[in-house]
Amino acid sequence: MTHEKVGDRRSWRNENQNVASAQILKVQAENRSILLNAEKIIQNCGRYQSLLDSGEQDLERFRQDSKKLIAECASVREKVSAVNGKKSTDGSSEVPQIVQQEDDETLMKLAETQKIELDDLHKRILDLQNQLEAKQGLDLILETLKSIEAGCEKLQGKREEFHEKEEEVEGLETLATALIVNEQRVKGELHEAREALMDGLKDFSSPTIGTKILGQLDSMSFVEACKRKYPIEIAEVKAVELCSLWEANLKDPDWHPFKTILAGGVYKDIDMEDERLKNLKNEWGEDVYTAVASAMKELNEYNPKKRLPVKELWNYELNRKASLTEGAEVLLQKWRNLKRRRSLLECTSS
Secondary structure: OOHHHHHHHHHHHHHHHHHHHHHHHHHHHHHHHHHHHHHHHHHHHHHHHHHHHHHHHHHHHHHHHHHHHHHHHHHHHHHHHHHHHHHHHHOOOHHHHHHHHHHHHHHHHHHHHHHHHHHHHHHHHHHHHHHHHHHHHHHHHHHHHHHHHHHHHHHHHHHHHHHHHHHHHHHHHHHHHHHHHHHHHHHHHHHHHHHHHHHHHOOOOOOOEEEEEEOOOOHHHHHHHHHHHOOHHHHHHHHHHHHHHHHHHHHOOOOOOEOOEEOOOEEOOEOOOOHHHHHHHHHHOHHHHHHHHHHHHHHHHHOOOOOOOEEEEEEOOOOEEOOHHHHHHHHHHHHHHHHHHHHHHHHHHO
16 A cells, blocks of 8 residues: 555545535535425414314304204294194284295395305315315425434434544554555565675575575576587587576466466466476476476566566575574674684684
């Protein structure tokens, strides 16, 4: 992870956070405006509900009054009928007919007035019922908006939590960057120390610890193979040509003579059925084949990208890379031996 990648990621996160914050604030403002309007409408609907209740009470009183009036009309009719019966026995019917006619006209006018008032009440009740239904719909809208508002508040809480986590991640990224820089510095120092140690061991011979060129072909195997096939005067020239050819083959990025692939795409074992290696073994023998296969394995392990030979501190006894401690111990032992010899020489000369 480099500084540029960390900076790009932070910039991208800040941009996304700003966009999300602006969107949340916009939605919250719209919701507050809608809630305010809805509350005003609901307050008006409350007044309409009161009017509706009052209208229903007026209608009920009107119905009771109508019942009383109908009862009174019935009583009047009974009285008129009684008078008519009495007058008919007396042989006079002109007065009851006039009274009957006046009563009928009064009842007709009263019924018409009641009908008009009743229709007006029904209309008022219908309007108030429609307004009540609208209020109920607004109640549902209000509940929905409150739910949305609660969701926005929850989202705001999540955003704050995300911001806190983001700060933690940024802190970890800063720490990771510092660790990577420190690791690279330490690797550089270790590489310099190994180079210095290998330079120091050049002047001292050791059967166990020394330097080795990994990925380098063993030229003597080619010389011996060419001596068996060519006259002695041209064998070395042919060996150089053959060795150069296979050095070029080792650098070929399209040649992968391996059969086992480990996790991460790392090749391990040489494929003995590879066509080039089979032809090499059949034509030049086991020693040349072994030299090429060994060099290929070393290049794949220690310098797989460039496929160029590399100098390395080597433990010949264990056939592996030597540690700095092992190299330092050898160098220190050589220095002690040299110091002891100098002391003996000084004692002998004195």
